[in-house]
Amino acid sequence: MTKELLEAIYDHREICRAVERQDTGLALELWEQKAACLAGEQPAERSAMLEALSQSVYEHILRVRGTAPADYRHESRQMYVRPLPQKALVAHGKEILRQYIRRMNQAGQDSDHIDMACCYIASHLNESLTLDTVAKQVFVSKCYLCRMFRSRTGQSFSQYVTGQRLDRAEHLLRHSGLSIDRIAEQCGFGSAAYFATSFRRRYGCAPSAYRRKMQEHHPARRAAG
Numbered sequence: 001m002t003k004e005l006l007e008a009i010y011d012h013r014e015i016c017r018a019v020e021r022q023d024t025g026l027a028l029e030l031w032e033q034k035a036a037c038l039a040g041e042q043p044a045e046r047s048a049m050l051e052a053l054s055q056s057v058y059e060h061i062l063r064v065r066g067t068a069p070a071d072y073r074h075e076s077r078q079m080y081v082r083p084l085p086q087k088a089l090v091a092h093g094k095e096i097l098r099q100y101i102r103r104m105n106q107a108g109q110d111s112d113h114i115d116m117a118c119c120y121i122a123s124h125l126n127e128s129l130t131l132d133t134v135a136k137q138v139f140v141s142k143c144y145l146c147r148m149f150r151s152r153t154g155q156s157f158s159q160y161v162t163g164q165r166l167d168r169a170e171h172l173l174r175h176s177g178l179s180i181d182r183i184a185e186q187c188g189f190g191s192a193a194y195f196a197t198s199f200r201r202r203y204g205c206a207p208s209a210y211r212r213k214m215q216e217h218h219p220a221r222r223a224a225g
Contacts (some may be wrong), residue, residue: 004037005037005038005041005045008034008037008038008049009038009045009048009049009052010049010052010056012034012052012053012056012057013056013060014030015027015030015031015034015053015056015057015097016056016057016060016061017060018030019057019060019061019097019100019101019104020060020061020064022101022104022105024097024098024101027097027101028094028097028098031053031090031093031094031097032090032094034049035049035086035089035090035093038086038089039086042083043083043084043085044083046083046084046085046086046088046089047080047081047082047083047084048080049089049093050079050080050084050089050092050093050096051077051080053093053096053097054073054076054077054079054080054096055073057096057097057100058070058072058073058100061100061104065104068152069100069103069104069151069152070150070151070152070153070154072099072100072103076096076099079092079095079096080092113138113140113144113145113148114148114149114152114153116137116138117134117135117137117138117145117149118160120134120137120138121134121160121161121164122164124188125161125164125165125168125186125187125188126185126186126187126188127188128188128190129161129188131145131146131157131158134157145157162198165187165188165189165198166187166198166199166202168186168187169183169184169187169189169195169199169207170199170203170210172186172187173207173210173211173214174211174214180192180195180196180207180208183195183207195207
């Protein structure tokens with residue numbers, strides 16, 4: 001397979017930027033040009049191209065906006081799990097792009113609520129955070145907030161909160177001299193034992209071992225601490 005063909009199948013950066021700007025016309029035009037490169041190729045390669053398009057657009061939206069329609073990422077899979085004729089490649093690609101742009105338009109208000117919730121969580125990690133508490137802070141029902149978290153982040157509310165706590169804890173292990181107990185408290189884990197269990201599940205080692213490993217790799221931090 002030539003370099004040009006590989007780029008046609010997997011490099012969709014220009015299309016992603018057009019989707020980010022919600023420029024439907026340009027996105028569809030760029031897609032037609034890309035799809036034309038596979039007119040004489042095998043159906044399996046067209047399926048690979050469509051899958052790469054869906055994945056690229058989803059990951060780009062997630063990166064630039066912080067949220068993306070995870071539900072549609074999974075729905076679009078049915079379009080590329082089987083070999084495609086050329087006409088289907090073009091049509092399915094256009095449908096994927098239209099759907100992503102449409103859902104970005106619809107996501108404005110939902111994203112505002114999620115953004116508010118995420119900001120509240122980030123500034124209250126040392127507290128007990130429940131779905132009910134956060135929903136009241138952003139003036140939505142807890143059922144709505146639960147659904148939006150799953151849809152926009154691909155995680156449940158509790159998974160997101162735990163992830164944020166672990167991110168904060170990992171930063172403190174790297175950049176502070178706080179004790180493990182103190183880090184667990186500041187990050188809202190309730191106990192050092194629960195913190196250690198959660199941390200080991202993600203990073204594969206205990207917090208104390210992780211800190212020692214980071215200090216070995218960055219001795220200046222150990223001296224500074």
